[in-house]
Amino acid sequence: MAILNICFILLTALTTGSIDSITNAPMFELISLPYPTDALEPALSQEAIEIHHGKHLKGYVDNLNRLISATPYARMSLTQIVIAADSSIYDSAIFNNAGQLLNHNLYFTQFAPQGSNPPQGILADAIYSRWGSFDNFKREFSKSGSELFGSGWIWLATDHEGTLYIIQEANGGNPVTKGLTPLLGIDVWEHAYYIDYRNRRSDYINALWDIIDWQVVEQRYESSGVVENSCQQAIKALTQND
Ligand SMILES: [Fe+2]
Known part of the structure; x- marks a missing residue:
């Protein structure tokens, strides 16, 4: 698959140090929920949402910002980080935290308090x-x-x-x-x-x-x-x- 070949080239550049380290401020933030924390009850309780979003997701945000600080990953989008880090046996921590950040951002923004009609x-x-x-x-x-x-x-x-x-x-x-x-x-x-x-x-x-x-x-x-x-x-x- 062409995308994997491209990612391999990117990985080689990252791991051989051919690209200089970059100093960047933390780039990712905890997303705001598009609904109140009690709005998804009874499917998901307020306590569950507050811990899942405010503790677990916040942890992935903080970990990723710390891990990518002053690395080439700091110039990438979240999706790009996931794809690039997946190709590197040295960057499993970055992959895990970036993956979980991307996953949870998609997860928390796909709900509505009353749901919706089936897809059209x-x-x-x-x-x-x-x-x-x-x-x-x-x-x-x-x-x-x-x-x-x-x-x-x-x-x-x-x-x-x-x-x-x-x-x-x-x-x-x-x-x-x-x-x-x-x-x-x-x-x-x-x-x-x-x-x-x-x-x-x-x-x-x-x-x-x-x-x-x-x-x-x-x-x-x-x-x-x-x-x-x-x-x-x-x-x-x-x-x-x-
Ligand atoms: Fe989760």
Whole structure:
């Protein structure tokens, strides 16, 4: 895949020191939630949201800013960091924290207090084409999330042709490392559901269908295709003059 070849070139530049270290101020901030912390009840309680967003996500923000300070990664977008660090055995901590930051930013911005109507238009057509019905898609997605072993994420993602996939990612993985655009992501780390659901992961996943904002997912689908340029943009950012 061309994107992997480009990322390998970028990785080589990073690990051989051919690009000078860069001093940058912390570049990532904790996102603001687009709803009050109690607005997603009963699917997600206020306590669960406040700890998940204010403690776990805040930790990923702080860790990543510390890890990339004065490195070439400080010139990259979050997606570019995830793709580049995934290629390096030396940068697993950066990959883990960048991946979790990207994942949670997508997660917290895909909910609405009352949910929304099912997807319409080209996303609905793509779902029906791939799974036959919206209910079949939800069933397959939930099953995949319930069966994922250990901590990770379950994603609805699209390729550059608009074909949809259900993707399991372990730990902080994101489909961007496979050249896919993430559209909908469900966090199945225990920290996401243990307060409200204890060990009942399936109940947590099923409850989330009531608060998905499908307009957000549709917008992500309609604007997909940007991932293919991420490595090229990263290289441009690294080679530009200060
Ligand atoms: Fe999480």
